[in-house]
Amino acid sequence: MPVEATVNEQSASEYTQWCIESLGVSLMPNQEVRSLPSESQVPEEDERGIFASDTIPEKSILCSIPFASLFCIEAFKSDPQIQAFITAHSESVGLREDDILAVALIAEKQKGDKSKWHKHMDLLPKLYHTVLYFEGIQLEALKGSNLYTTAKQLQAQVAGDFERIAPVVRTWLAEQFPDVDVSTVFTQETFTWAISTIWSRFITVVREGKQMRVMAPYMDFYNHNPEAKMQHGFHSASDSLVCQSLQTWNKGEEICLNYGALPNSKLLMLYGFVLEQGTNPYDAVQLWASMSPEAPDYALKSQILKRHGVDDRLPFDLRAGGLNATLIAALRIQRMGDADLPSAEMAFEQNEKLSDENEEMVLKSLEGALEGLLESYDTTLEQDMGMLDLWGSSLAQGGKSSELPVPKYHEQMAVQLRRGEKTILVDNLDRAKEMLKGISNSKAEVSVGDGDGAGAGIEEVNALGD
DSSP states (O other): OOOOOOOOHHHHHHHHHHHHHHHOOEEOSSEEEEEOOGGGOOTTOOOEEEEESSOBOTTOEEEEEEGGGSBSGGGGTTOHHHHHHHHHHTTTTTOOHHHHHHHHHHHHHHHGGGSTTHHHHHTSOSSOOSGGGOOTHHHHTTTTSTHHHHHHHHHHHHHHHHHHHHHHHHHHHHHHOTTSOHHHHSOHHHHHHHHHHHHHHOEEEEETTEEEEEBOTTGGGOEEOTTOOEEEEEETTTTEEEEEESSOBOTTOEEEEOOOSOOHHHHHHHTSOOOOTTSOTTOOEEEOOOOOTTSTTHHHHHHHHHHTTOOTTSOEEEBTTBOOHHHHHHHHHHTOOGGGGGGTTHHHHTOOOSOHHHHHHHHHHHHHHHHHHHHTSSSOHHHHHHHHHHHHHHHHTTOOGGGSOHHHHHHHHHHHHHHHHHHHHHHHHHHHHHHHHTSOTTSOOOOTTOSTTOOOSGGGOOOTTO
16 A cells, blocks of 8 residues: 655655656745644544645636646556556456556556656555445444445445456556566555545546546645635646636635535545535435336426426435425426416426425425435434534544544544434425425325325435435
């Protein structure tokens, strides 16, 4: 496995100079690679970021990285050994982009200072905290979350991918490094490390109309902030990946990228971290609400949904602060009866109920689905809050995240994730119950899946992983 690197002031300065002199990276002044504050560190790592040493104005070009200095498949077209490997095995073992990049990462790591990217490789994390590294109680702590089953599927997929390519990769590595025991170089552990590096540190870019995944030295050390206003893309004249700030950065601020509108479940899955509750505006829980093909008037209802851009075979995002209006409109259409047909468009265009009967069915079935999702967790929201309060008290008394053992750190992130998801579910459940109060109670209670022949798949409303 790669060795852990420590980023002190001298090594950070040397790294920056190496980026400029060896890779041709152009950098705007007033940026410094620094270690993050101790309270922000994670176990067994020296986490780093890029900070403004002075004010950086809006619209500044922060860095420009020549295409030839990016770590990507295209960069290896001039490497006859890797090209021979790709040509020989692309079809025989079904090599994919991630497989090739993972093998290239491990090979470049093995080269040491002979690698073109050696100083950047030396600063890559020793391990990651993605769900690929969750096991035992850490993995079980995700139970109930959308991420639980996904994590197990990803772990099985990576293990299967390793078994699929290991024989040909080891044969090739033995040719490249004849004096090394390649069985210790290409292991499931190093392959998992490489895949996690690709997931968490590579970005997808478009160059000359072609989409590709790249790792960009220096730019790689901008961390995530969901509020950051940044953009990046290729500058055709210089054939360089350019990162531009769309906001002003004040002296001492950490300069961050915005990885996108990602909920905590995606952040943990791909990057190995979660944001504190209330600090991620994109946090969400996915809810499935597909309509059964046997539902009455299925074709007509599907046509209405399609006309309004809704594919109910895909999950809906639930967030705190209000029910998903598109989900409610879709459920109204799914469960409408003949009497509701003349007013069907109102479900989307005016965001209005079709009838009291229809609205009651929608809200009661949604209520049941939300309660079912909350029951799928092994703990209550209150229990999770209590666990996090205990951990918080420890930190308040001078403890640091970096002092936690890795398994406990993973468990804590899992509890943070499920606490956030339960908060969203409870918020949505309370709102559904409040809306039900406005519906006439004179009707007989309608059970999920019954009523006027309009039962249309709400029994299939389930979170991913349930």
